[in-house]
Amino acid sequence: FFFQAEDGIRDYKVTGVQTCALPIFIVDNGSTETAFDVLRINKNLPFDVEIEIEKKRGIPFSRNRLLTMSATADLIVWLDDDEWVPKGWLDSLLNDYYRFGVDVITGPVVGVLPENAPWWAKRGDFFSSPNLSSGTLVSEFFTNNTLMSRGIFSDYNVEFSEELKFCGGSDSLMSKIMISHGVKACWSKESFLYEDVSENRITMNWLLKRRFRVGSSGVLVARLMNGRKRQLPHIKSATKYILFSVILILRFPFKPEKGVIKSLCYLSTAAGILSGMFNKFSNEYSSRTYRN
Numbered sequence: 104f105f106f107q108a109e110d111g112i113r114d115y116k117v118t119g120v121q122t123c124a125l126p127i128f129i130v131d132n133g134s135t136e137t138a139f140d141v142l143r144i145n146k147n148l149p150f151d152v153e154i155e156i157e158k159k160r161g162i163p164f165s166r167n168r169l170l171t172m173s174a175t176a177d178l179i180v181w182l183d184d185d186e187w188v189p190k191g192w193l194d195s196l197l198n199d200y201y202r203f204g205v206d207v208i209t210g211p212v213v214g215v216l217p218e219n220a221p222w223w224a225k226r227g228d229f230f231s232s233p234n235l236s237s238g239t240l241v242s243e244f245f246t247n248n249t250l251m252s253r254g255i256f257s258d259y260n261v262e263f264s265e266e267l268k269f270c271g272g273s274d275s276l277m278s279k280i281m282i283s284h285g286v287k288a289c290w291s292k293e294s295f296l297y298e299d300v301s302e303n304r305i306t307m308n309w310l311l312k313r314r315f316r317v318g319s320s321g322v323l324v325a326r327l328m329n330g331r332k333r334q335l336p337h338i339k340s341a342t343k344y345i346l347f348s349v350i351l352i353l354r355f356p357f358k359p360e361k362g363v364i365k366s367l368c369y370l371s372t373a374a375g376i377l378s379g380m381f382n383k384f385s386n387e388y389s390s391r392t393y394r395n
Contacts, residue, residue: 130166162268162273166263167262167263170263178251178252180251182296185301186296187297189297195294199294203289204287206281206286207252207288207289208249209290210290211234212247213298214229214298215300217305220302223359223364224305226360227361229310234292237293240288240289242279244278245275245278247298248295248296261277269386269389270385272324280328311371312387313387314368314369315375318344318372318378318379319378319383321340322379323384325337337376344372348366348369
């Protein structure tokens with residue numbers, strides 16, 4: 104559980120859990136160490152909670168600290184601090200983990216918008232992950248709703264790359280390396296959880312910047328993965344996003360949330376890829392208030 108809350112405690116409550124013997128590991132990467140205040144608010148939790156402070160700024164440092172904290176575990180589950188889980192969520196992950204016999208099981212994140220969110224955000228579904236059929240093998244996964252064998256980190260000597268500390272993508276790189284070693288990861292459609300989307304994120308400016316960052320960091324992830332600077336795959340990828348943007352405008356001329364806005368998102372991703380090709384990366388997570 105990676106914790107980062109520069110804006111104060113707000114409504115951080117642990118929900119959707121029942122009595123169990125599972126420990127929870129929390130790494131606070133903020134400057135105010137508010138994770139301890141959250142623990143005091145939730146002082147009657149039905150399980151052990153261990154909190155450590157990671158002074159080095161950057162998500163990979165926190166993720167690697169969590170790996171150290173969970174070194175003796177058989178299975179680990181990754182969550183972000185702005186997510187909350189419904190009843191039965193963990194049971195669903197575990198059931199599919201054993202049902203499909205894979206190393207990693209991951210599920211969808213459903214964005215929860217405030218009531219005053221603009222119309223385009225509500226109609227366009229920009230803040231939720233795509234949902235696949237349960238059992239579908241995936242080529243990439245992230246640390247926002249994922250259960251996995253702790254041992255595969257040791258088996259393949261994998262950790263989160265600290266070269267990606269501010270531009271993001273360390274979980275993407277980790278997953279790609281693992282899958283290249285033969286690790287099997289699949290989707291669990293029913294194991295969904297929720298993410299509260301703050302008002303500061305529900306702007307076109309934030310959305311396009313995020314898509315640009317995803318594009319540029321993807322270039323760096325590919326370079327670290329392949330160990331060489333191959334430009335042709337990035338040119339093909341950028342071209343694909345540009346073509347998608349044109350198709351969307353032509354297909355949905357009177358539905359801007361599906362046409363123009365998503366087209367702009369694709370174009371922003373393409374621009375990020377081209378920027379990354381010239382070693383210009385978006386360091387979205389360098390700010391102490393990056394959640395804004």
